[in-house]
Amino acid sequence: MKKKPLLIAIGVLTLALGGFGIYQFGKSQGMAGMPMPESSSAAPAGGAPTGGLPQSVAEGEEATRRHVKSGLKAGDMDPVTGQKILYYHDPMVPGNKFDAPAKSPFMDMMLVPVYAGGEADEGKVTVSPRVQQNLGVRTAEVVEGTLSPQVSSVGSIAFNERDQVVVQARAIGYVERLHVRATLDPVRAGQPLAELYVPDWIAAQEEFLSVRRMQGTDLGVLVDGARQRMRQVGMSDALIRQVEETGKTQPRFTLTAPIGGVVVELMAREGMTVSSGATLFRINGLGTVWANAEVPESQAALLRAGAKVQAQSPAVPGTTFSGRVQAILPEVNQATRTLKARMELSNPGGRLAPGMFVSMNFMDTRPEKALLVPSEAVIQTGKRTVVMLAEDNGHFRPVEVRAGIETGGQTEIKQGLQAGQRVVSSSQFLIDSEASLRGLEARLNDVPAKKAEIEGPRNDGEGKVVAIGRDTMTIAHDAIPSLKWKAMTMDFKLPPKGLPRGMTEGDRISFTFVESKDGPPALVWVTLLASKPAPAAAASTASASGSGK
Structure with missing residues (x-):
């Protein structure tokens, strides 16, 4: 008999524990059905707030209670924070916005206010100093400076075609003697090249000398006319003066080199007859030479005409030849995807010969100022160029920029930044991905407000899922007091954000x-x-149906 009270007590305790377990299980299942935000939107990295959110949920609830007491609502100015209240929301269900402070219809907590600045900074990320140190976040200042693009290339030496002359015959004659007999022979300026005999000059010279011997006045016109005829048959002024000074005909004359260099073309031979205008010699100077460099297509933007260049050749060790970029030729090698850059190099002593191999370094210090950031701070997404801008209090936000040339570890920024700002130069990919998720979440949360079909007064209800279609779902809902609807089964359009994961037919929903x-x-x-059990009305109906059978 004494054991009976003990057994009763044990039974009561067991029932109590079982009931508490069932309650906890039901509560956990209810929480599992709630749409939880992603980790990136639940709290910023490092536990710091984002945009206009309060420092913590507890502080947000306290601010909401203060707003209730003060009669504040969305659109009012919070006298404590000095910020405008945009709306209220439940951090656990951020897609719903409320105009007045109240208790959350979803969770056992107060709504949290969102102040002005929070929506304007969608995509902004806040990282605490501790997390910044753990991630190794480093920043660099946007500075204003000059760019000095440095490009290296290789090429070969060629004749400077701008330093080339052609020696031609001025009249029909005969080559009596050659002083230069082979191509690539070096010549000096004024050096004799060949001696020609021109019979046609004798008649013009005899006429001139005859007029000079005539006696009388006003013979100046005749003399000038005779002199002009000598010019017309191809005689040079030096040869005409020689005829005047000696008083003798000069049927032979000597061709001389107008410049120093090498004979690159020799078309004359002793004893041959030449016609007027025939090319006899082509001479190329060696004071300057061309260096044709193959520059990768991706680096062509770093070069421009007039840039300084220094070249070295293994054929002349220890010597540096200076010059400038003469032109970037408008032709791309389809096989190597390179452009040809033509440099003009000084060639003291003629030590650089055509065909020699040279390596070149381009140095172009541009006078104009430009905004510069470390190249590692620039994120190329394929569609846009982004840098992470570091702001006060650990805030970071992505900024789209227009980048220019990159050289020496620095990139030119043509648009999007200002001097003195700071950009993230390490771990920016982690922050950029976090910011992208924030912006995506903000855009998804704004979808309901932009859908015309969901505008209007909202009504709440509970029911059971009967069927799920492509665009609609059938719900056997309980009574809807706000619309004075009785319990019935009807179709509803699916929500813009979709259905909770794992929802199937037969589930109870709110x-x-x-x-x-x-x-x-x-x-x-x-x-x-x-x-949970079916509503009492439905249960009584089921009982009545069962009793009638």
């Missing part, structure tokens, strides 16, 4: 919807509920 003028009502959001 939902918010908006009436539609055309078609079924539109669901705003849907939440799974824990399993």
Whole structure:
């Protein structure tokens, strides 16, 4: 008999523990059905706030209670923070916005205010100093300076075609003697090249000398005419003066080199007859030479005409030849994807010969100022160029920029930044991905407000999922007091954000919807509920049906 009270006590305790376990299980299932935000939107990196959110949920709830007491609502200015209240929301269900402070309809907590600045900074990320140190976040200042693009290339020496002359015959004659007999022979300026005999000059010279011997006045006109005829048959002024000074005909004359260099073309031979205008010699100077460099297509933008260049050749060790970029030739080698850059190099002593191999370094210090950032701070996404801008209090936000040339570890920024700002130069990819998720979440949360079919007064209800279609779902809902609807089964348009994961037919749900003028009502959001007994009205109906059988 004494054991009976003890057994009763043990039974009561067991029932109590079982009931508490069932309660906890039901509560956990209800929480699992709630749409939880992603980790990137639940809290910023390092636990710091984002945009206009309060420092913590607890502080947000305290601010909401203060707003209730003060009668504040969305659109008012919070006298404590000095910021405008945009709206209230539940951090666990951030897609729903409320105009007045109140208790959350989703969780056992107060709504949290969002102040002005939070929506304007969608995509902004806040990282605490501790997390910045752990991630190795480094920043660099946007500075204003000059660029000195440095490009290296190789090429070969060629004749400077701008330093070339052609020696021609001025009249029909005969080559009596050659002083230069082979191509590539070096010549000096004024050096004799060949001696020619021109019979046609004798008649013009005899006429001139005859007029000079005539006696009389006003013979100046005749003398000038005779002199002009000698010029017309191809005689040079030096040869005409020689005829005047000696008083003798000069049927032979000597061709001389107008410049120093090498004979690159020799078309004359002793004893041959030459016609007027025939090319006899082609001479190329060696004071300057060309260096043709093959520059990768991706580096062509770093070069421009007039840039300084220094070249070295293994044929002349220890000597540096200076010059400038003469032109970037408008032709791309399809096989190597390179452009040809033509440099003009000084060639003292003629030590650089055509065909020699040279290596070149381009040095172009540009006079104009430019905004510069470390090249490692620039993120190329394929569609845009982004840098992470570091702001005060650990805030970071992505900024789209227009980049220029890159050289020496620095990149020119043509648009998007200002001097004195700071950009992230390490771990920026982690921060950029976080910012992208923030911007995506903000855009998704704004979708309901932009959908015309879900505008209007919202109504809440509970029910059971009967069927799920492509665009609609059938719900056997309980009574809807706000619209004075009785319990019935009807179709609803699916919510813009989709259904909770794992939802199937037969699940109990809580939902918010908006009436539609055309078609079924539109669901705003849907939440799974824990399993619970059917409503009393439905249970009594089922009992009545059973008793009637």
